[in-house]
Amino acid sequence: MRYRVRREGRVALAFALMLVTATAACGSDDSAAGSSDELTYWSMWQEKEPQAQVIAQAIEAFEQDTGITVNVEWQGRDNITKLLAALRGGDVPDLIDQQYFTISNAIVGNDQFTPLGDVYDMEIPGEDLTVADALTDKYDMFTTADDGERFLVPYEVIGYTVWYDATALPDVAANPPATWDDFTALLADAKAAGRSGIALDADIAGYAEYWTSTALVRALGPGGFNELVSDEEAAGWDTPEVREALTAIEQLAAGAHFIPGYDSSKFPAVQTQWAQGDADFLYMGSWAPTETGEFAAPEFEYRSFNFPTLGSDDSLPASVIGFAIPGPADGADAASEFIAYFLNKDRLSPISTDAANLTPRADIDVPPQLADVNELLQSKSLSKITDGVLGDHSDFDTKIFQPLNLELMTGRVSVDEFIEQIAAQQRDYWENQG
């Protein structure tokens, strides 16, 4: 991960650009733009990232096989922000990729996407099956808008699990904890042995949020946390189920189960410490092995288990990364062809073999370190990470839930104070939304 350069006055600049490009667009003739023999692709990857290299290989083959030129720009994670500015100006890319909620947030609510139902019906070049055939319908929850339109075709899947080193913790490998009680018993063992139970880079408020949001989903079922924060009266917070989930999280801080310095370190210091054996567990997406691998001891064996249950729910929190086509794209046909082309088993496989990530195709072998996550992806029902709150109510999530959650997870507020404050702030928030 890298720090991206942000310039002061960026907002003013963006407005200026919007103004200038909008003015320019009014007077320009768009008829010459785009053609079916080329497409522009703004990728979320930086050129040196493994995923970029996999996609670049596919692009090369695609250009040779079809004669369609792909003008790829490796823009990095800012690509959707740039898309938003481009949507005002008219010079939009034909193909973009990102996590589902980032794309949904930017172009689905405002109807700026191309429905991809036809792409799902397309036959994958070189295979006797359609895109829809190749993908399980489990991922529909990430790829489909509320009105049933498809806006995304996934090519990478992320499962969120609790990671550990099976070499150091063979008992956990033999008998992974299923319930919260099982899990806290393991934390108590770690503490008794003088180890830290949980590694958490709490300077990433989103990582801390994974814990509490999943606990709330466990208590309320998938969609329950999202419903809780959607309620303008904020009535659901003071219920026994919510209290139980929040108390479970509060106890992690109260029991000193987090690694020392988790609240005063800079990412990725703590996850590195975890890879070096300073803490037992790390709750993280399936990128954890690739991100921490270079710091782990050679005998480190990456294993993981599903977030323990706090009630009946045992869904696997997940997310997908995929392709979308902006609504005004001129090269939508060419982009659709590329999407179907990339979903071919041979071309998608390097996402697993070279980039060490999971793909949405069940017939592609998975990297050994992701075997547990993959098994859960296949066997469990899925829920959205943060229950979709990060995407659906991002302003509330960033300004209200995440800061309060950090206070809970660092022992600064009690469950009672948390409930009182979040309910009050949630009511204010919704009142302000008009």
Added chain:
Amino acid sequence: MALAFRNGTDTRRHDGAGGMSAFERARRRLYLPFVIPALLLHLAFVIGPTVAALWISFHRWDGVSPMEWTGLDNYTALLKDSTFRTALVNTLVILVVAGLAIFVISFALTMVVREMRWKSFVRSVLFFPHIVSAIVLSIVWGFIFQHNGAVNTILDRLFGTEPIPWLNADNLFIMILVGTVWLSTGLYVTIIMAGVDRIPPYFYDDALLAGASAVQRLRYVTLPLSWDVISVAAIYWTISSLKIFEFIYAFGGTTNDLPPPGVWNSALFVYGESFGGRSPSYLFGYASASAILMLVLFAFLVVGLRRMMRRDPIEF
């Protein structure tokens, strides 16, 4: 010794065209061709976007869909938004607290450095943090002060102290203030020293002969004779403090994540409500309203500061 108070009103000429020399008339004619390109650029890139931001601030707008007129709703919502109030307070704390620290330290350093042998070398060293990107410095700063960072390691080796949580929620903003002072002081030392260097040494010699202490020399010689530079520097700090962004962003946040809202200043607020974060809010109307409010507030502050710092210019 020659000290003369110049009457500020004399500096502007109100001669009619008849009283102008040929040179003066030629200069007047050149005025427009020189000013127009800059004015056009300023209109396109500063005034235009500002007017656009004002217009956008009266709407609910996600950046793409048609704007929805909401009148003053964004402004009233801002006043009730505790994150905005925090950002406002943080902005003012940076302005006042960090500003005072920067000026006090800059003066102290100026007084010390101006009498040193390796003056220009020291000045370059002091200026160094200002040249390096704030992002690079903030990353280094973060690694030095984190739980297992250099500072805690040194403290442990020397005194056996427990690690101090420099970067936790209680201390993060204080560290940002300290970092901002450290980043900016070199620049203000340089500006103030340039003003102080202009003061002829015989004033100091005279003051010394009269038995003035260091503080008296500062009060009766340095401050009055470099006042115009100080007032410009103070206004420059006021404006630039509003725009501080990179240091807080990179120091408090990570690749995709904004710093915690508790340390946002107004620039972070604007960014956080528009493009910022793992899942941006795209509240362009709301962000614009906060930017406009801050623009108005700081315009008042700058005008007030100018009035407060106005002195008759001294020629020497």
